[in-house]
Amino acid sequence: MKLTAVITTRNEEANIANCIAAFDRFRGDVEIIVVDNASTDATKSIAERMGARVFDKGPERSAQRNLGWQEAKTDWVVVLDADMILPPETIDEMLSISGGAGEGSPSAYWIPEVRTGTGIRVRARNFERSFYDGTCVDALRLFRRDVLERTGGYDENLIAGPEDWELDIRVLATGAKCAVMKGHLIHNEKRLTYKRMLEKKAYYTRSFAAYKAKWPNHPSVKRQFSPWYRFVGVFVENGKWKKVLRHPILFAVVMFERVSVGFVYLANKGKKADG
Numbered sequence: 001m002k003l004t005a006v007i008t009t010r011n012e013e014a015n016i017a018n019c020i021a022a023f024d025r026f027r028g029d030v031e032i033i034v035v036d037n038a039s040t041d042a043t044k045s046i047a048e049r050m051g052a053r054v055f056d057k058g059p060e061r062s063a064q065r066n067l068g069w070q071e072a073k074t075d076w077v078v079v080l081d082a083d084m085i086l087p088p089e090t091i092d093e094m095l096s097i098s099g100g101a102g103e104g105s106p107s108a109y110w111i112p113e114v115r116t117g118t119g120i121r122v123r124a125r126n127f128e129r130s131f132y133d134g135t136c137v138d139a140l141r142l143f144r145r146d147v148l149e150r151t152g153g154y155d156e157n158l159i160a161g162p163e164d165w166e167l168d169i170r171v172l173a174t175g176a177k178c179a180v181m182k183g184h185l186i187h188n189e190k191r192l193t194y195k196r197m198l199e200k201k202a203y204y205t206r207s208f209a210a211y212k213a214k215w216p217n218h219p220s221v222k223r224q225f226s227p228w229y230r231f232v233g234v235f236v237e238n239g240k241w242k243k244v245l246r247h248p249i250l251f252a253v254v255m256f257e258r259v260s261v262g263f264v265y266l267a268n269k270g271k272k273a274d275g
Contacts, residue, residue: 002029002098004077006068008061010037012082013046020050022085029095033071035064060159069148078142083188090183106179108171109142110134113187124253131235134180136220139164140171147176162211169220205265231258
């Protein structure tokens with residue numbers, strides 16, 4: 001075994017089979033760990049039937065992910081949500097990384113994301129996401145296990161969203177070399193309507209206060225919550241402004257959604273996460 005895929009779930013019977021099936025031709029090299037959180041549907045039985053090692057843990061993704069990588073039998077771990085699918089070429093790249101990483105090689109990776117679906121909103125979200133790869137608003141997903149051991153993994157006190165960003169800060173603080181993978185993952189968000197997207201963002205904002213209190217002066221945190229960086233900087237740095245000029249309509253749609261999310265953040269700024 002060269003790689004462990006840790007998949008967190010809660011009532012994901014519509015997605016879990018596709019997520020696991022992506023690894024079918026690689027099962028000699030990849031172990032699958034599904035960490036569920038008290039699903040009431042068939043998620044766990046589907047995962048077990050497909051040969052995954054299945055655990056149950058809560059209250060949120062941080063605890064689930066930590067249990068998953070701690071149970072891993074391999075030196076490399078990729079952390080996925082159930083609505084994500086890895087193309088074969090991306091898994092091949094991960095296995096190449098896990099089998100050939102030497103001294104001085106990256107020990108953690110960001111993975112570019114591509115959303116599924118059709119229409120201008122999906123195109124705009126993929127356009128927006130392309131600006132984030134490897135930035136402070138991206139999140140590492142592929143780790144050499146010893147990096148997770150040195151950092152302690154995800155902060156289980158951050159239960160509603162920013163645990164990804166917070167782990168990135170601690171991984172980079174160890175001096176670990178991080179890189180962006182060439183391959184991508186597919187994020188199946190066909191059911192994510194505009195209304196549902198705003199509800200999801202509202203939920204995630206509820207751990208922001210705890211996250212900001214933990215890292216009050218960190219430059220990455222300042223950029224993550226800076227209107228200038230989120231509306232301008234991330235889209236123009238390192239020559240990325242050229243893409244904006246090539247696709248002004250997509251950028252306008254991105255800005256509309258960014259403004260909407262900004263209002264959601266302001267409306268929920270004083271609320272705390274449950275749990």
